[in-house]
């Protein structure tokens with residue numbers, strides 16, 4: 853059995869905890885290649901839009917836990 857991918861931003865399943873591995877998650881805006889879960893993809897889009905500094909960097913992902 854294939855292990856579903858885990859979101860490196862929040863540590864949850866991709867695309868979400870209800871249906872792990874059901875379909876691809878979102879591509880992170882930090883580097884346009886790291887796959888994150890659907891929720892984090894939406895959060896990044898919001899941060900990018902509302903926060904002048906843009907979305908959280910990958911260093912900050914770990915700091916926030």
Ligand SMILES: [Zn+2]
Pocket residue numbers: 859860861862863864888889890891892893
């Ligand atoms: Zn996530």
